[in-house]
């Protein structure tokens with residue numbers, strides 16, 4: 001991952017300072033994530049590598065490495081780093097292969113960037129056009145070129161019906177929509193926050209000989225999985 005070069009030396013110096021400051025903040029964040037129970041070294045490395053502040057508006061930069069969800073506009077949020085790390089760890093534990101992952105709910109693209117370091121190819125769908133466009137820019141800025149973004153309704157799955165090794169749903173629902181359940185093939189795992197608004201449990205779903213099994217983990221609070229698309 002490379003940052004694009006700045007046009008002049010003042011900007012380059014400012015960027016270098018910000019990069020150094022933020023990399024120290026990321027190291028501290030990763031220490032905190034370890035204390036909270038994240039163990040997978042590949043996940044910790046990915047969270048240390050991805051500059052979360054670049055996914056936020058400048059007025060949020062100071063909070064970028066606080067372990068909390070933050071607003072990104074349109075009544076949506078960038079997920080809490082601990083929850084991103086935990087879901088990524090769950091996905092890596094459950095997936096048989098690390099080739100293709102589908103993310104439902106791109107937001108500003110932070111989780112997409114983390115997944116891009118751990119899977120060969122990331123597919124991510126977002127129902128709000130301006131967020132999808134913003135994520136596209138953020139990923140381009142970081143020279144991430146193994147993620148394909150789509151502005152569409154993720155409750156319908158992925159247009160083209162690809163098969164995936166893993167699916168990660170980053171918005172909450174009580175019952176997963178049928179098109180998503182149909183994407184859980186024998187070698188596919190799906191991780192999603194399942195439950196009522198305000199309280200969900202991270203759940204791993206697998207296909208065992210045609211039957212879907214589920215295993216629950218931590219309680220979380222995600223924005224809702226909504227149908228349809230908007231600008």
Ligand code: SAH
Pocket residue numbers: 076077078079104105106107108109110111112125126127128131152153154155170171223224225226227228
């Ligand atoms: N993965 C993001 C989380 C963003 S919050 C991160 O890394 O921070 C959840 C996102 O899911 C929101 O941007 C919301 O617009 C989106 N979303 C909700 N319902 C959706 C749907 N049916 N299809 C696609 N995206 C959806």
